[in-house]
Amino acid sequence: MRGLPWFAKVYLALVIGAAFALLGHSVVVSGRLERLDWSTLLVLALLFLVCESVPTLLNVRQAAVSVSFSAVLAAVVLVGPEGAALVGMTAVFSVRPGLPLVKRLFNSAQFAICGYVAGWVYQRLLGGRLVTPTIAGFDDLIVPFAGAAAVFVPLNFILIALVLVATGQADQVPLRGLAQFLVSYLGYATFGLLIAGLWATVNSIAAVLVLLPLFVARWAFGQYLAQQRSYDATIAALCQAVETKDYYTRGHCTRVSLASGMIAQEIGMGPERLRAIRYAGMLHDVGKLGVPTKVLQKDGPLTEEEYAAIQLHPMRGLEIVRGIDFLDEAFAGIMHHHERQDGKGYPMGLAGDEVPEFARIIAVADAFDSMTSDRSYRNARTVEVAMAELRKNAGSQFDPVMVTAFIKAIDRDGWEPPRKVVTPPADVVRTATKDHDDPTMPIQVVSER
Amino acid sequence: MSGPSGVRVFQGLDSGQLLLICAAGLLAVAGVAHTAATGLVDPEIALGFGALIAAGELARLTMPGNREVAPIGAAAALGYTLLLDMGGVPAGHSALQVVAVLAVGMVTGALPHLAVGRQPRLDAMARRLLTGALLALAYRPLAGPLFTLAEGGEGNWWPALAVMALLILVMVLIDVLLAAILRAEQVRAAFGVAIHDEMRMAAPLGAAVAASGILLALASHSMDMAALLVFAAPLLVTQVAFRKYAGIRATYLQTVRALSRVTEVGGYVEPGHSRRVSRLAVAVGRELGTAEPELLELEYAALMHDIGQLSLHDPIPGGATVLTDPEQARRIAELGAEVIRQTGVLDRVAEIVRRQCDTCAETPPLASRIIKAANAYDDLVGGSSDRDRAGAALERLRLGSGGEYDPTVVEAMARVIDRMAPLHRL
Numbered sequence: 028m029r030g031l032p033w034f035a036k037v038y039l040a041l042v043i044g045a046a047f048a049l050l051g052h053s054v055v056v057s058g059r060l061e062r063l064d065w066s067t068l069l070v071l072a073l074l075f076l077v078c079e080s081v082p083t084l085l086n087v088r089q090a091a092v093s094v095s096f097s098a099v100l101a102a103v104v105l106v107g108p109e110g111a112a113l114v115g116m117t118a119v120f121s122v123r124p125g126l127p128l129v130k131r132l133f134n135s136a137q138f139a140i141c142g143y144v145a146g147w148v149y150q151r152l153l154g155g156r157l158v159t160p161t162i163a164g165f166d167d168l169i170v171p172f173a174g175a176a177a178v179f180v181p182l183n184f185i186l187i188a189l190v191l192v193a194t195g196q197a198d199q200v201p202l203r204g205l206a207q208f209l210v211s212y213l214g215y216a217t218f219g220l221l222i223a224g225l226w227a228t229v230n231s232i233a234a235v236l237v238l239l240p241l242f243v244a245r246w247a248f249g250q251y252l253a254q255q256r257s258y259d260a261t262i263a264a265l266c267q268a269v270e271t272k273d274y275y276t277r278g279h280c281t282r283v284s285l286a287s288g289m290i291a292q293e294i295g296m297g298p299e300r301l302r303a304i305r306y307a308g309m310l311h312d313v314g315k316l317g318v319p320t321k322v323l324q325k326d327g328p329l330t331e332e333e334y335a336a337i338q339l340h341p342m343r344g345l346e347i348v349r350g351i352d353f354l355d356e357a358f359a360g361i362m363h364h365h366e367r368q369d370g371k372g373y374p375m376g377l378a379g380d381e382v383p384e385f386a387r388i389i390a391v392a393d394a395f396d397s398m399t400s401d402r403s404y405r406n407a408r409t410v411e412v413a414m415a416e417l418r419k420n421a422g423s424q425f426d427p428v429m430v431t432a433f434i435k436a437i438d439r440d441g442w443e444p445p446r447k448v449v450t451p452p453a454d455v456v457r458t459a460t461k462d463h464d465d466p467t468m469p470i471q472v473v474s475e476r
Numbered sequence: 477m478s479g480p481s482g483v484r485v486f487q488g489l490d491s492g493q494l495l496l497i498c499a500a501g502l503l504a505v506a507g508v509a510h511t512a513a514t515g516l517v518d519p520e521i522a523l524g525f526g527a528l529i530a531a532g533e534l535a536r537l538t539m540p541g542n543r544e545v546a547p548i549g550a551a552a553a554l555g556y557t558l559l560l561d562m563g564g565v566p567a568g569h570s571a572l573q574v575v576a577v578l579a580v581g582m583v584t585g586a587l588p589h590l591a592v593g594r595q596p597r598l599d600a601m602a603r604r605l606l607t608g609a610l611l612a613l614a615y616r617p618l619a620g621p622l623f624t625l626a627e628g629g630e631g632n633w634w635p636a637l638a639v640m641a642l643l644i645l646v647m648v649l650i651d652v653l654l655a656a657i658l659r660a661e662q663v664r665a666a667f668g669v670a671i672h673d674e675m676r677m678a679a680p681l682g683a684a685v686a687a688s689g690i691l692l693a694l695a696s697h698s699m700d701m702a703a704l705l706v707f708a709a710p711l712l713v714t715q716v717a718f719r720k721y722a723g724i725r726a727t728y729l730q731t732v733r734a735l736s737r738v739t740e741v742g743g744y745v746e747p748g749h750s751r752r753v754s755r756l757a758v759a760v761g762r763e764l765g766t767a768e769p770e771l772l773e774l775e776y777a778a779l780m781h782d783i784g785q786l787s788l789h790d791p792i793p794g795g796a797t798v799l800t801d802p803e804q805a806r807r808i809a810e811l812g813a814e815v816i817r818q819t820g821v822l823d824r825v826a827e828i829v830r831r832q833c834d835t836c837a838e839t840p841p842l843a844s845r846i847i848k849a850a851n852a853y854d855d856l857v858g859g860s861s862d863r864d865r866a867g868a869a870l871e872r873l874r875l876g877s878g879g880e881y882d883p884t885v886v887e888a889m890a891r892v893i894d895r896m897a898p899l900h901r902l
Contacts, residue, residue, distance in 0.1 A: 166702070217709040221691070224699050224706075232637065236694070239687035240710040243680050247717035254724045257821040258731070264818035265735045265780075271787050271815075313735070316742035316786070347737050351730040352723075 035193035039133050042186060046136035049143050050116070053109045067226075068110050071102045072117045074222075074234050079121040096179075096212065097237070099142045100219030103175050104168065105226055108146025115142040137186040141179050149175035169220070176216040180209070266309050269316055275402055276462070278445055282400075284308035286392035286433065289440065293432040300354065304385050307357035311364050311389050314344025323463075328471035337463050337470065338373040341365055360385025364393060365463075367424045387426040391417060391433050394425070397464035399444045404468075410442050420466055492661045493599040496654070500602035503609050507575030517569045521562055524704050526581040528552035533585025537718065540725045541768060543655075543677060544600035547685050547715050548708065549585065553578050553608045554689025555696070555707070557615055558640050560623040563700035567619065574612035578605055603654055611647045615639070633694075640693070644686045652678050664895070666765045673768040684714045729775075736779035744785040748859055754778035756892065757843075757850040763888040764842065774843040777828035781847050784812030784829075806833045836879040845882040849873060849889055852881065866893055 031039075075098035095118070102111040115138030119131045152171035218237050225233030266280040287308035291301050315323070318340050322333045329337070345362045363377060363386035370378030382390075398413040408416075414434050421427040463470060516522055532549025539545055557574050559567045569577075582605060586596050622636040655678070656670040665673070688711045695703035736750040757778040761771050785808055813830030816822050831840035832847045840848075856869035870893065873886045 166700070169702070214709050214713060217706050221695065221706055221710070224703075225691070225695055233691075233694075236687045236691040237710060240684040240714045243684035244710075244714040244717040246680060247714065247721050251717060251721040251724055254721065254728060257819070258724055258728045260819040260821050261728070262731055262735075264815060265732075265738075265783070267818065268783055268786050268815040269735075269738055313738055314741070316738050319743075343741055347741055348731075348734050350734045352727050 031194060035190070038189060038193050039129065042140065042190075043132050043136040046112070046116070046139040049140065050109075050112060053112070064106055064110075068102070068106050068113060070234070071098055071105065071110075072114045074098045074238075075102070075114050076117055076121055078238070079118050095138075096183075096215045097218035097222060098234075099138060100145070100172070100176060100179065100216055101222035101226075101234075103142065103146045103149050103179075104172060104219075104223035108143045108150065111142030111146040112139040115139040133190065137183065140186070141183045144182060145175040145179040148178045168223070172216075172220050172223075176212075176219070180212045180216075184208075262306065262309055266313065269313050275400065279396055279400065279464075280309050280312060282396045282445065283311060283389065283392045286395060286442075287388050289436040290388045290391060290429055290433045293436040294428070300356065303354040303357040304360060304388060306353060307360040307385055308389050308392060310344065310348050310357075311361050311393065312340070312344065313347050314340040314342065314361075317343035331472060334470060334472045338365075340463075342374055356383065356385045359383035360389050362386070364389040366390070368426060369423045372424075382426070387429050391425050391429045393464050394420075394466045395433065396445075397462050398467060399442070401445070401447060402462055402465070407444060407447075408467075410437065410444065416467060424466060490661050492658055493602075496606065496658070497598050497602045500605040500609075503575055504579035504605060507572045507579055507609070510570075510572040511576040514570075517573060518562070518567060520701070521556075521559070521567065522569065522573065522577050524701055525552055525556035525559075526577045526584075528704055528708070529556070529578060529581030530585035533582045534588055535715065536585075537715070537722055538726075539677060539681075539718070539722050541673070541677065544597045545681060545718075546585075546604065547681055547688075547718070548711055549582065550604060550608075551685045551688035551692065551707075551711050552704075553581075553604075554611070554644070554685065555692030557608065557612045558689060558693035559696055560619055560626060560636060560693060562696050564627075564697070566623050569616070571609075571612040571616035574616065575605070575609045578608050578612075599658060603651065603658070607647050607651045607654070610650060611643060614646075615643050637690070637694075640690050641686075644689070648678065648682050648686065651682075663762060664759070665762050669765050669767050676768070681714075681718060684711065688714075729772075732776055732779050736783070739782045739785055742786065744788070745782050746858055749854055750779050750782060752859065753781065753847065753850045753854050756853065756889065757846050759892045759896070760846050760850060760885060760889050761843065763892050764846075764884070766842070770843070773822075773825050773828065774846065776822065777825045777832075777843055778847050778850065780812060780816060780825070781829055781832055781851060782808070782812065783815050784808035784810065786815070787811045802833065809833050836882050842882075842885075845885050849881045849885045852876075853889065853893075 075095050078095035078098055099111055099115050102114040106114070116135045118135035118138050121131070121134075149171045152174045153167075218241070221237050222234050225236070263281055263284075267277065270276050270279060284305045285308075288301060288305045291304045296304065318336050322329065322336050325333065341362050341364060345358055348361065349358065360383060363372075363375065363383055366372035366375065366377045366382040366386055367390075368379055368382065368387075370376050372382075395413050395417060398408045398416060399410060401407045414437070417425060417430045417433070421430040462468065529549045529552045532546045532552050535548055536544055536546035553574075556569075556577060559569075561567055582601055586601065590596060618639060622639060626633045626636050652671065652674045655674040656667060659665055659674065660667045660670045688707060691710075692703060692707045695707055699706065733751065733754075736754070739745045740747045740749065754775050758771060758775050761774045766774065788808070809830055809832050813826040816826040816829055828841055828843040828847065831838070831844040832851070834840035834844060834848075836845065852873060853869055856872065857865050860866075870886065870890050873881050873889075874883070876886075
């Protein structure tokens with residue numbers, strides 16, 4: 028609680044106070060708590076607690092949507108507004124180690140308020156009576172239930188968004204994934220209806236039956252996330268292994284992946300394409316291994332034959348990764364990352380819009396990282412110099428849109444250039460005297476004829 | 477379906493699969509014929525569930541290990557089988573009608589897949605149909621009495637629930653058994669191990685499907701046909717989660733397979749070496765009764781066993797590690813293990829790679845011994861399918877001085893190679 032701005036404190040106190048006032052009003056003024064079905068309430072509260080303790084991570088990154096929402100909505104139908112408020116209140120006791128008391132209190136208070144208001148709306152739409160759903164009356168429940176859910180969701184969202192804004196975490200308000208958020212809420216609302224609808228037949232077993240698939244889903248999501256993390260780590264490690272050949276290019280693939288992701292995000296790519304371009308950036312140079320070391324490390328100009336070997340590396344890379352189930356765009360990005368806007372690039376000499384979008388992005392990221400890294404023949408250039416170089420070549424080598432997007436992203440988020448490379452002892456490693464990615468040092472080719 | 481593609485579908489099916497497909501086909505024909513003769517009971521209900529089964533079949537997914545599942549379709553089939561009443565009106569459909577709806581729904585759902593050129597997995601579909609039909613035959617006769625028990629007097633739903641749960645459990649067990657038999661025949665896994673693997677794969681999804689199926693049957697009592705719509709929600713979430721999981725698992729394996737080729741492109745090893753070693757190693761591992769999770773580790777380790785060579789300046793001529801000096805080989809193994817350990821998640825794989833050069837006396841893990849032998853075999857034989865050369869190579873491994881190779885592994889490999897030989901000649 029300490030360290031919070033005063034308006035945040037006021038807001039928290041207001042919400043918590045309002046929740047207790049609502050509850051007190053129910054107890055003292057109308058004495059409505061006596062009419063509650065306590066056994067049902069107890070089961071629902073338990074259910075709510077279980078769900079609240081294991082928030083289901085859905086696709087939205089920061090927002091832990093928990094299934095507990097379903098339990099409150101079921102309570103709205105089965106035990107009315109006061110009961111729903113009480114069920115929501117139990118959030119204080121949820122098993123989440125490390126959650127401070129203020130957060131617990133606020134959480135339970137906002138659940139209680141939302142539950143109470145949704146219950147009130149539900150009762151109004153139903154015409155004031157509260158009935159346990161029966162077979163004949165089930166269809167009549169659907170509209171009031173939808174109304175209750177329609178009130179609950181925005182209220183819940185606003186209460187939480189306000190606290191995030193007040194405590195200076197406004198950037199965490201999940202506006203971006205709002206649509207996804209609403210869909211998952213809709214799904215959870217359906218579960219609430221299911222639990223309430225089944226109560227008449229099998230009581231608490233209904234909850235178990237509804238929640239079992241959800242817990243399995245949660246388990247599967249957990250497995251998926253673990254595999255995803257493991258996969259990312261593996262692909263990075265393998266790409267770095269490919270780079271160990273050249274002392275100076277270590278970490279190049281991860282940085283190009285990062286920079287490509289920054290550009291893609293800046294121009295508003297969706298999550299799936301974003302992931303694809305990160306992988307494409309990571310893998311863009313695996314084909315370099317097919318280029319003989321002596322060509323990569325050769326001093327002075329290359330013969331045409333040697334240059335042809337270098338020009339082949341994007342194709343070699345594509346050949347290696349073709350078996351992976353990526354988006355086709357990722358393959359195009361790897362294949363064409365050395366094309367130029369003026370059509371003088373390789374391997375196909377595409378120009379302008381012919382160059383695939385992914386390739387235009389990777390080209391910028393690739394050149395930028397090459398310039399801001401140490402090379403055996405020169406020190407790293409500063410970020411500013413590299414950006415000026417990108418701007419200078421925008422239109423001829425790079426796509427101006429991508430350059431602008433990248434510069435904007437760096438101005439906002441900054442860029443961490445690789446650490447200074449300690450010059451390796453000459454007898455241990457042989458190092459390249461050129462870098463095919465460096466736009467300031469074009470590869471010299473001598474004609475043999 | 478045109479002739480050649482029809483042949484392709486049936487090619488590569490073994491006797492067990494054919495038997496299963498025939499049995500399922502006969503059942504489907506019997507079900508459809510019977511329903512056509514007696515007329516469809518409660519056509520709206522049949523149509524609703526049939527549509528859901530078709531949608532589920534359309535949304536089927538492939539789990540790790542190339543196992544095809546259709547959770548939504550399976551749950552819908554379960555719901556239709558277990559259905560006691562629809563909004564209080566007892567459901568009177570017979571077991572054979574369930575089979576008919578199941579068959580028609582599945583075929584309808586498979587048609588769009590066929591239209592875009594994806595061949596149906598007949599054995600997987602047959603298994604789904606057969607187990608569904610078995611459950612229907614066992615349960616449908618009980619549906620009437622169970623409903624009277626549930627509705628009459630105090631309305632006790634517990635017996636119905638217990639019978640449903642019990643029969644589903646039996647059905648899942650039969651399904652696992654069938655899957656294990658097919659698998660054992662297909663990939664030559666030991667039967668006990670196959671049962672274990674199938675059980676582990678089936679448990680989470682099976683639990684979700686079973687719960688949803690019962691849910692659907694019960695929800696139809698109080699919610700009428702609306703149940704069909706709302707019920708799909710929990711399972712849809714589950715399906716999405718599993719699809720993502722299966723997707724990343726597949727991509728993972730493809731990526732390791734693809735990147736294992738960098739050593740070939742770099743000229744460090746013979747083309748196709750990593751893939752051949754991994755195939756042989758996995759086959760040997762299976763022959764020796766390795767369970768699936770360890771088999772996956774073995775495959776990763778075998779694919780990446782040469783990755784340490786990337787740290788060398790210049791490729792070893794031909795890359796044949798069996799012929800290079802032992803110290804060099806050990807260093808490559810260490811370097812490779814170091815690369816894999818960098819991932820932070822494949823520690824066991826790194827350990828397998830690190831110890832791939834150990835002799836038997838140093839008691840390396842089984843996977844390391846398998847890779848050592850498979851690697852040596854491939855270095856000697858390469859991509860050739862010459863039987864004499866294979867025999868000579870095996871002989872050399874058997875004689876390997878000083879307990880270089882594990883005799884059990886070499887014998888298992890001999891059996892595997894003997895089996896694979898006719899395939900090579902094709």
